[in-house]
Amino acid sequence: MTRPVVVLVEPRHLVREALVEALVDDHGVHIAATTDDVTSTVIQAQRVRADVVVVANSPELPLPVLCQQLHDLERPPRILLADSQPDQDALLHAIEVGADGYSSGVKGLAGLVEAIEVIARGESVVPPAMLGPLLRRLIERQREAAQAAERLVKLTPRERQVLGLLVDGLDHDGIAAELYISPETARTHLQRVLRKLGVRSRVEAIALVAQTGLADRLERIVERSAS
Amino acid sequence: MTTKVHRLPVRRTDVRLIDEDTRSVLIDDTQGVTHVLNPTARAIWELCDGTTTLDELVDAICQVFSVPHGVALRDVAAVLAQLEDAGLVAWGPNDGQGV
Numbered sequence: 001m002t003r004p005v006v007v008l009v010e011p012r013h014l015v016r017e018a019l020v021e022a023l024v025d026d027h028g029v030h031i032a033a034t035t036d037d038v039t040s041t042v043i044q045a046q047r048v049r050a051d052v053v054v055v056a057n058s059p060e061l062p063l064p065v066l067c068q069q070l071h072d073l074e075r076p077p078r079i080l081l082a083d084s085q086p087d088q089d090a091l092l093h094a095i096e097v098g099a100d101g102y103s104s105g106v107k108g109l110a111g112l113v114e115a116i117e118v119i120a121r122g123e124s125v126v127p128p129a130m131l132g133p134l135l136r137r138l139i140e141r142q143r144e145a146a147q148a149a150e151r152l153v154k155l156t157p158r159e160r161q162v163l164g165l166l167v168d169g170l171d172h173d174g175i176a177a178e179l180y181i182s183p184e185t186a187r188t189h190l191q192r193v194l195r196k197l198g199v200r201s202r203v204e205a206i207a208l209v210a211q212t213g214l215a216d217r218l219e220r221i222v223e224r225s226a227s
Numbered sequence: 228m229t230t231k232v233h234r235l236p237v238r239r240t241d242v243r244l245i246d247e248d249t250r251s252v253l254i255d256d257t258q259g260v261t262h263v264l265n266p267t268a269r270a271i272w273e274l275c276d277g278t279t280t281l282d283e284l285v286d287a288i289c290q291v292f293s294v295p296h297g298v299a300l301r302d303v304a305a306v307l308a309q310l311e312d313a314g315l316v317a318w319g320p321n322d323g324q325g326v
Contacts, residue, residue, distance in 0.1 A: 095291055124292045128249060128266030131291070132273040138287040139279060 003030040004051035004120035007044050007077070011036040011060045019056075027113045038062060042069045050077040051120045054112070055099070057083040057090050064097040071098060078119045082112055091130055092137050101125030148208055154196045162189040166202055167209050234318040236307055238275035242315065253315060262313055268306045275307075275316050 008023075008031050010016035016034055023029040032048035035041040038061070045053055053070060055061060063081065070076055078101070081094040086104040094102050103115040104127045115125045126134060155163065158179075165175045176186035190202070199205045243254040251269040253262040264272060267288075274284055281303065288299040310316040 100293065126266075126291060128269070129246065131266050132270040134291060135270050135274055135284070135287040138290055139274070139283045142283060142286060 003028065004116060005030055005032045005048055006116060007032060007041060007048065007050040007053045008034045008056075009036065009041050009053060009061065009066070010034065010056040011058050012056070015056070022109055023113065027109060029113060029116060038066045038069060041066060042073065045070060045077050046073055046075075049075060052080055052116050053077045054080050054082050054116060057081055057087070063094065063099070067098040078122070080115055080119050080125065082115075086127065086130060088130060088133055088137070091126065091134055095126075095134065095138070096141075102127065102130070104130065148197075151197050155193060159189055159193045159196070162186065163193050163197075163205065163209070166190065166193070167206055235277055235280060235321050236275040236310075236316050237277040237319040238272055238310070238316050239314070244269075244272075255315070258314070262315065267302075268310070271303060271306050272310060272315070275310070277319050280321065281307075 006023075006029055008016065008020060010019060013036075016036070020031055020034055024031055032050065033044035035044050041053060041055075044050070055063065055066065067079055070079060079099040080101045080103060081090065081099050082103045082105070083090055084105045086106060091102045091104075101115055101119045101124050103112045103125065105111070106127065107114070119125050152160070152163075161179060162175055165178055170178060172186040172190055173183050175181075175190070176183040179186065181189075194200070194202070194205055197205055197208060199208055239255075241257065243256070245252045245254065246269070249266070251264045251266075251272075253264060253272070255262070271284060281300075285296060285299045285303050288294070288303055289296055292299070294302075307316060311318070
């Protein structure tokens with residue numbers, strides 16, 4: 001079986017060099033390119049026709065953007081998030097933004113190599129001990145989204161527009177201008193939105209929409225109500 | 228008639244769970260038997276807490292393993308059936324949390 005073509009994304013230069021040396025020399029991994037940001041990763045993944053993109057878990061790398069751009073490629077590679085220690089938040093985030101697997105670092109480089117091989121075969125990789133908590137948290141997210149959606153249904157079409165504009169960053173003056181209503185009317189709409197959503201502030205309302213993944217749903221509802 | 232879809236799987240609490248590297252073992256002291264679970268079965272077992280619905284389980288499995296809903300439903304149902312046959316999971320009432 002041919003070895004999977006791998007692109008390694010690691011912003012830390014020294015770590016990247018050490019990883020490449022160990023993966024290539026000691027484990028025979030075919031690393032066709034190394035990168036340190038989103039743009040170069042997408043370009044290299046396309047150029048080398050990568051089977052797997054291994055992304056080091058780093059605050060410097062915006063994983064959602066990277067996953068989205070890799071998924072949009074004509075031949076999308078599989079995406080593996082490589083961590084140095086088990087992090088349930090990182091795993092949840094990776095799965096939610098569309099990564100195909102997560103290597104926790106517990107089994108060292110051998111574990112990472114195994115994960116690359118498994119993911120290249122089209123399977124998903126989740127460390128066994130982390131699967132249960134991951135499923136539980138995904139289910140909790142589903143429930144939160146369902147509850148938030150129920151609250152959203154209570155909003156009138158106008159209130160949904162107001163909430164959508166609030167999420168876009170407009171204050172009540174901006175919302176008033178956008179909807180051709182008075183600032184007082186916009187303020188009244190906003191107060192009703194907050195009350196119906198059961199939140200105390202605009203920040204909480206925006207967080208509720210963001211946390212529960214309602215942004216897309218809200219946009220669709222607003223589009224529908226406007227057409 | 229109430230189908231299983233409308234009820235909630237509940238695991239037994241009087242069995243011991245031991246996690247090993249790539250598998251877990253459930254020890255049923257009352258029957259004197261052990262049951263070996265793979266990681267997915269282990270995760271499903273853990274979620275048989277009397278509040279999680281079959282649909283919730285299937286949706287979460289779909290998201291993690293990127294499999295079609297029908298495939299996940301078949302696999303989860305098969306695991307639950309095996310756990311039920313082994314007397315490790317029973318089906319409890321769903322008091323309105325959805326299906």
